[in-house]
Every structure is written in C-alpha cells, then in structure tokens.
Amino acid sequence: MTGAGPAAPPVPEPPAGPHRPSDTVTVFGGAGVAAVESDSVRRAAGRVALVADDLRAAAAQCLAASEDVVLPGIGGAAATPGAHWRPDGVGSWAGPASVLAARALETAARNAAQALTDRARQCDALGWRLLRAAGLYEEAESTAERAVGALVTTWAFGTGTALGARGWSGLAGVGVLGAGELAGRSVGRTLTGGVSSALTAWSAAAATRALAPYSDEVFAGLGAGVGLGQPALAHGRVRIAGGAAVLAHVARELPVLGNDDRGLRVTQVAPEDFASGALPAWSGTGAGSVQDALARIDSLYPGTGGAPAGTVAVQKVTGHDGAVSWTVLVPGTQSALPADHPWDGRTDLELMAGQADGATAAIEQALVNSGVGPDEPVVLVGHSLGGIAAATLLARPGFTERYRVGGVVTAGAPTGLVATPPGVPVLHLETPEEVVSQTDGRSAAENPRTRDRVTVVRTLQDSISAIDRATAGDVVAAHALTTHVRTLDLALGSGDARVTEVTERIGARLAGATASTTYYRAERVDP
Amino acid sequence: MNGACPAPARGGDDPAAALAKALELVARGTDQLRAAMAVEWDAPAAELYRAAVGEAVRGVVQDLELLEEAMRRAAAYLATGATA
Numbered sequence: 001m002t003g004a005g006p007a008a009p010p011v012p013e014p015p016a017g018p019h020r021p022s023d024t025v026t027v028f029g030g031a032g033v034a035a036v037e038s039d040s041v042r043r044a045a046g047r048v049a050l051v052a053d054d055l056r057a058a059a060a061q062c063l064a065a066s067e068d069v070v071l072p073g074i075g076g077a078a079a080t081p082g083a084h085w086r087p088d089g090v091g092s093w094a095g096p097a098s099v100l101a102a103r104a105l106e107t108a109a110r111n112a113a114q115a116l117t118d119r120a121r122q123c124d125a126l127g128w129r130l131l132r133a134a135g136l137y138e139e140a141e142s143t144a145e146r147a148v149g150a151l152v153t154t155w156a157f158g159t160g161t162a163l164g165a166r167g168w169s170g171l172a173g174v175g176v177l178g179a180g181e182l183a184g185r186s187v188g189r190t191l192t193g194g195v196s197s198a199l200t201a202w203s204a205a206a207a208t209r210a211l212a213p214y215s216d217e218v219f220a221g222l223g224a225g226v227g228l229g230q231p232a233l234a235h236g237r238v239r240i241a242g243g244a245a246v247l248a249h250v251a252r253e254l255p256v257l258g259n260d261d262r263g264l265r266v267t268q269v270a271p272e273d274f275a276s277g278a279l280p281a282w283s284g285t286g287a288g289s290v291q292d293a294l295a296r297i298d299s300l301y302p303g304t305g306g307a308p309a310g311t312v313a314v315q316k317v318t319g320h321d322g323a324v325s326w327t328v329l330v331p332g333t334q335s336a337l338p339a340d341h342p343w344d345g346r347t348d349l350e351l352m353a354g355q356a357d358g359a360t361a362a363i364e365q366a367l368v369n370s371g372v373g374p375d376e377p378v379v380l381v382g383h384s385l386g387g388i389a390a391a392t393l394l395a396r397p398g399f400t401e402r403y404r405v406g407g408v409v410t411a412g413a414p415t416g417l418v419a420t421p422p423g424v425p426v427l428h429l430e431t432p433e434e435v436v437s438q439t440d441g442r443s444a445a446e447n448p449r450t451r452d453r454v455t456v457v458r459t460l461q462d463s464i465s466a467i468d469r470a471t472a473g474d475v476v477a478a479h480a481l482t483t484h485v486r487t488l489d490l491a492l493g494s495g496d497a498r499v500t501e502v503t504e505r506i507g508a509r510l511a512g513a514t515a516s517t518t519y520y521r522a523e524r525v526d527p
Numbered sequence: 528m529n530g531a532c533p534a535p536a537r538g539g540d541d542p543a544a545a546l547a548k549a550l551e552l553v554a555r556g557t558d559q560l561r562a563a564m565a566v567e568w569d570a571p572a573a574e575l576y577r578a579a580v581g582e583a584v585r586g587v588v589q590d591l592e593l594l595e596e597a598m599r600r601a602a603a604y605l606a607t608g609a610t611a
Contacts, residue, residue: 033568040567047563048580054556055587061549062597065542069604098607105542105604108597112546115590116553119583123560126579133572495572 009046010053011137012127018464022490023129025458029449030498032135041134045127052127055120062113066106133496139445240417240441244352251338251346259338259346263527264358266365269519275306283517286317286327287510290427290503291485293327293381294411298481300331300519309334310341310522312363312386314370317512325377325406325509326370328363332384332412341523343385351388352414352440359389360396362522367403370518377406379509383481384436387413387428394420407506411484416442420453425505428455429487433472434479454502458487543601550594557587 015023033041131137231242252260271279280299287293299305300313313329335344342358350357363380372378380390387410393399394408395418408420411429417440420426430437430444437444444457460472460483471477491499564580566573 033570037568041573044563044566044576047559048583051556051559051563054552054559055590058549058552058556058594061545061552062594065545065549065597065601068542068545098604101600101604101607105597105600108593108600109542109546112549112590112593112597115593116549119586119590122583122586126576126583129579130566130572130576133570133576134568495570495575497570497572500571 009042010049012045012049012052012124012131014128015121015125017462019462021458021463021465021468021486022494023125024460024462024468025456025487025491025494025496026139026444027132027135027491027496027498028139028445028447028455028457029451030135030454031451031501033497038134038136041130041136045131045136048123048127048130052120052123055116055123059113059116059120062109062116066109066113069102069106069109129494133494135496135498240439241353244349245355248346248349248353248355251344251349254338259340259344259524261340261524261526263525264342264361264365265523265525266362266369266520267523268369269308269311269521273308273519273521275302279517279519280305280313283315284515286315286512286515290381290409290507290510291488293329293379293510294383294409294429294481294485294488297329297331297381297383297386297411300329302334307331307519308521309339310343310362311519312366312522313517313519314366314372315515315517316370317510317515319512323512324373325379325512326367326372327379327381327510328367328390330359330363330380330382330386330389332382332386339524341521343522348385348388351385351392352417357389357392358522358524359385360393362520363389363393364399365522366518366520369520372403374402375404377509378403379407379409379506380405381409382413383411383484384413384479387411388415388418391415391418391420391426394418394424394426400424406509407502409506411481412437412479414438414440414442416440416447419448420450422450422452424452425502426453427488427499427502427506428453429484430455430457431460431478431483431487432457433460433475434483435475436479452502454498456487456491456499458483458490543598543605546594546598546601550591550598553587553591553594557584557591560584560587 032038128137132139271277274280280296282296282299287296296313300307300311302309311331313327315327315329317325317327319325331343333343333345333348334341338344338346342362347357347359351359367378380393382388382390390408391410391413394405399405400421405424407425407427409427409429412431412434413428414437415428428437428444428447430447432438432443444455447453447455449455460468460478463469463472471483477483488499488503492503560580560583564577564584566576
C-alpha cells in the first residue's frame with residue numbers, strides 16, 4: 001500500500017505527420033475549460049487512449065496469427081520447420097487446399113491488423129484533439145528545435161554585431177538586404193535576375209520551409225547583435241528593440257533612400273481615389289465575423305484593392321438598440337523602403353523599436369476625425385504592420401482611457417514584445433513560414449499568454465493539403481490575409497474553446513443594423 | 528508507439544487462439560469507446576468529439592467484421608489441416 005491516488009489517465013499522443021489541416025493549428029493562451037469540466041475531458045481522452053492501446057494489442061495478435069500460418073515453399077515461417085503450428089499437427093505438409101486456406105487466413109489477418117492499427121491512430125487523434133480543443137494539451141518545442149534555435153541565435157547575433165560594428169556601410173547593408181528581400185518577394189520572382197527558373201523557385205521554397213521554425217531566433221540574434229554593435233543608436237537596448245532602433249535611424253537618415261519627414265497629413269479618401277472609382281462593396285455592411293473583417297483589409301492595399309497607399313478604414317456600426325461600435329481596419333507594409341506614407345519599412349522598425357511612428361498617429365487621427373466617443377467600443381484589426389500598430393495602440397499609455405477598446409485582431413504581425421492590458425480580448429494569427437510574425441524574435445509559443453490574449457499559429461508545412469504545402473514554401477502567400485483567414489476558420493472549425501471565446505467576444509462588436517465606412521489616407525509631410 | 532504498426536504479439540503457434548484474443552481486446556475496446564463518448568463539457572469541441580467517437584465506434588464494428596472474417600479463415604485452415 002503506497003497511499004498513492006488513482007493513476008492519472010493516459011495522455012494520447014499526437015498523430016504522426018503530415019497532419020490534416022486543422023491538426024496543424026496550435027493555440028496558446030486564452031481561457032480553457034473550467035476545472036470541473038477539465039476532469040471529465042481528461043477522463044474521456046484517457047479512455048480513448050486506452051482503447052487505442054487495446055486496438056494496437058489486437059492488431060499485434062492478428063499479425064501473430066498471420067505469422068503462425070505456415071506456407072509450404074515460402075521462406076520465413078516455412079523455413080523453420082517445427083517452429084510453427086501446422087494444420088496437420090505432426091509436421092507433415094497439408095495439400096493444395098490447405099495452402100489456399102493458409103494464404104486466405106494470412107491475408108485476412110493482415111487486413112484486420114492494418115484496420116485495427118489505423119483505428120488505434122484514429123482513437124489517439126480523437127483524444128489528442130479533445131485535449132487540445134479544451135486547452136489541456138501542453139504544446140512544446142522539441143529538444144532538437146530548441147538546440148538548433150540556440151545555435152541560430154548565436155550565429156545571427158555574431159552577424160548582427162559584425163554588421164553593426166562596421167558602421168554605416170554595415171547597417172545600410174542590413175537595411176538594403178532586408179528591403180531587397182522583402183521587395184523581391186513582394187514584387188515578384190522577376191527580381192531573381194530574369195532567370196526565374198524552377199530551381200530558383202524550388203530552392204527558395206525549400207529554404208523557407210527549412211528555416212521557418214528558426215526565423216524567430218534569426219531575428220532575435222540579429223537584432224541583439226546590431227543593437228550591441230551600435231549602442232548609442234540603440235539607446236542601450238541590445239535586444240530586438242535596440243536593433244530596430246538602430247535600423248529605424250538608418251531608414252530615416254540613409255542618403256537618397258531615407259525619409260526623415262516627421263509630419264503627417266491625414267485626409268479622407270473619396271470613391272474616385274480608389275482605382276475602381278468606387279468604395280469597397282462592403283462599406284455599408286458590418287463585418288459578419290472576425291474572418292470577414294480580416295478579409296476586408298485586402299481592399300485597402302493598392303495592389304489588391306486599388307486603394308491609395310496608406311489607407312485605413314474606420315467603420316461605424318449601429319445596433320438595433322442604437323448602440324454604436326467601431327471597427328478600424330489597418331493594412332500592412334506597402335513599401336519596404338522609406339516612402340511618402342507611413343506604411344513603409346521605416347514605420348515597421350519604429351514600431352518594433354517602440355518609437356513614435358506615423359501609422360499609429362494616423363490611426364489616432366482617423367479615430368478623432370470619425371468622432372469616436374469614449375464609451376463606444378473600438379475593434380482594431382490589422383495585418384502585418386497594421387497588426388503591430390493595433391497592438392501598440394492598445395498598449396500605449398492613455399489610449400484605453402481615451403477609447404474603449406473592444407478587441408484587437410492581428411494577422412501576420414510580430415507582437416510578442418507588446419504587453420496588452422487585461423480585459424481586452426486579443427487574437428493573434430501567425431504562421432512560421434511567413435517569417436514576418438517572427439521578426440520580434442518570438443515564436444508564437446513565446447507570445448504573452450493570458451486569459452484575454454490568444455495566439456493561433458498554423459504550421460503550413462505539416463499539412464497534408466497540397467495548397468498548404470505550396471504556401472509553406474512561399475513567404476508572400478504564407479503572409480497573405482487569405483492564409484490567416486483560413487487559419488482562423490480551421491481553429492474555429494476544430495471547436496477550440498479558447499479561440500471560440502475570444503472570437504465571440506470580438507465578433508460581437510463587428511455587426512449591427514446599419515454601418516458606414518470612412519476611409520483615410522496618411523501621407524508623410526514636412527512639418 | 529503511435530503512428531507505427533505494432534510488432535506481432537508472441538504467438539502461441541495457434542492462429543485461432545491469437546485471433547480470439549484479438550477479438551476479446553476489440554470487444555473491450557468497443558465498450559470503452561462507447562463509454563468515452565460521455566464527456567461533461569458543453570462546447571462545440573465536445574460535440575465534434577462525440578460525433579467523431581461515434582464514427583470511430585462504427586469503424587470498430589467494421590474492423591470486427593474483418594476480424595470475424597479472419598476467424599472464419601482460421602477455422603477453414605484448421606479444417607483443411609485436420610483432413611489432410
């Protein structure tokens with residue numbers, strides 16, 4: 001008698017990859033199930049794990065049965081006379097009828113074994129999915145991933161320090177390399193020297209897939225190294241924020257390419273300012289869901305939506321009861337190099353460095369111009385740079401005193417360094433293959449986890465879906481809004497309690513009886 | 528263990544006995560699976576889980592048919608041996 005309590009129910013193992021798309025989604029943070037429910041969930045998952053064990057044991061018996069069959073003239077079992085049971089029981093071979101029966105038995109037993117093995121996997125997956133959906137499965141980076149990540153950080157730190165120590169030429173090199181990389185991927189594959197061969201595409205895709213899990217370590221090391229190489233410009237900070245501060249300085253002061261304009265002009269966008277000559281079709285309708293709100297941001301990019309560069313949307317929604325709420329849609333970077341609007345690489349760096357930036361200033365001005373009241377909930381939805389800006393505003397002292405923030409949604413945005421206040425539902429959507437969301441040096445697992453703050457990450461390369469696997473090798477596609485909308489669809493489809501809860505809290509603010517949308521364009525100007 | 532095909536159990540050199548043991552294990556598993564459907568959680572994930580367990584139970588019933596087929600084959604095999 002040891003006095004120990006009842007044994008803990010077994011924990012189902014995750015299914016072996018590649019996974020069905022919904023199984024490639026991992027959720028961090030949020031409110032899981034209540035304690036009383038979690039016991040029941042764990043018991044149920046434990047039961048199916050035991051079923052899986054029984055089914056595997058049954059499959060092993062079937063395989064044993066198939067191996068007990070002796071087939072004359074065949075190697076293996078038949079080659080060891082006396083080692084196996086024989087139908088005649090005395091060691092002499094049976095006739096042709098026995099051979100046929102033996103073969104039929106062997107086939108039937110193997111078929112049963114295969115079916116039971118597959119069923120055991122299915123049962124394991126059922127329990128694993130249940131625990132995950134309830135927030136009771138502890139997701140962890142493998143030891144190998146952590147070890148490689150540490151090496152990558154060290155290497156990137158050394159590279160960043162070397163570049164930072166080279167002064168302007170090195171820092172400009174970092175900037176140009178980064179800008180060139182982003183621009184090259186954004187503008188298209190034609191920048192590969194006109195020889196956009198299958199080999200180039202394949203190697204880029206393979207590199208993206210291979211390096212995606214370690215991109216957070218690359219940026220953490222590089223940022224820290226650059227910050228250490230230029231301590232004055234980094235203001236003594238040696239982590240990502242320090243490196244970003246150094247590079248933001250470069251973006252402002254770089255000869256010819258830099259832009260140090262400190263002023264900002266925010267103007268209302270007219271229908272004729274859009275390439276189509278009309279406002280987006282959804283302008284008069286509230287978003288039906290968080291996914292809908294996210295998808296609408298595509299209308300704010302010059303390329304996909306024909307909007308003027310640096311445009312944000314502010315939608316006013318009035319409910320049947322007259323209650324007013326607001327949704328602000330914020331697109332991402334539209335120029336890797338410093339531009340005449342704040343949706344550029346300079347703002348990305350300023351946001352990462354925690355410095356004053358044009359994007360959050362433009363959003364605040366748009367809120368003022370729209371007449372948002374202090375008690376009217378505002379939901380901020382941002383993609384990429386827009387996501388960083390949205391999270392930054394929420395964290396900025398005084399913002400939540402001026403505005404009642406009803407929720408923040410970010411897609412493909414590095415927000416791990418931003419501390420958001422409690423009580424405001426925050427949803428982050430990320431994928432490692434997009435790289436961008438890891439430029440804060442944090443993987444999705446390392447984002448702050450609170451009851452109100454949920455990060456949903458989808459590892460595209462682990463999916464059985466051909467579309468997902470192709471997207472995994474394409475940074476632009478992995479970063480696209482459609483990819484993040486699909487991630488949220490899959491997470492909600494799995495019934496994950498944490499995603500459902502945060503999405504419902506935010507989604508309740510989006511729809512209403514009537515809606516009207518105003519578009520604002522921000523431009524950098526000399527003060 | 529998960530994801531891999533199990534190693535054959537140590538046989539008693541009698542395929543019928545091994546299959547009978549498999550049948551016993553699957554029957555127990557089926558009962559456990561039905562019991563596992565009961566989860567006190569009012570949430571979409573629990574609904575999905577119950578539906579998926581129901582589907583798994585139906586799948587195990589099909590697996591049982593394969594197992595019974597194997598047992599019939601074992602009986603036929605034994606019969607040929609007995610008459611050889």
